[in-house]
Amino acid sequence: MTKVDIISTVYEKVGFSKKEAMRVVETIFDIMKETLERGEKIKISGFGNFVVRKKRNRRGRNPQTGGDIEISARKIMTFKPSQVLKNELNR
């Protein structure tokens, strides 16, 4: 499934033109990206939570050379699936 498939589903369901459907779908993902960029989490009931986590800097190893390296502090995004979604995958 790609964004094109999502747009088709929306188009069939809402009766918008393909162009309109595309505009709204893009807006949804834009808003989600902006929200996560601000470090704010997104909770979608029945699907899951998108969470931004801060990682401190830490020591690591280059697995290829074995050399000691410093891994800088960073922010990462994780997805935690909801119980509903997990159940849905295991029916």
Place this chain on the structure above:
Amino acid sequence: MNKAELVLRVAERANVTQKVAKVIVDTIFEGMRDSLAKGERIEIRGFGSFVVKNYEGYRGRNPKTGALVDVSGKRLPFFKVGKELKERVNS
């Protein structure tokens, strides 16, 4: 941000009614859930991709009592952050 807040912002920005925005947001996440339930992969460019991983069942032990227990197999969804979002979250 939860789903209701997302709907509000989508309605504002895309200039559609809240009712329409809700139908579209729900359609997207239900579509994604159905797609994952079928074991399909979802790819949303600029955002990320979802894949379903299969875990085999195994015979484990209850660490407290040492009793043998059968752990059944399961399927779990995984999200891989897209390049654009990954960079924006960390900027």
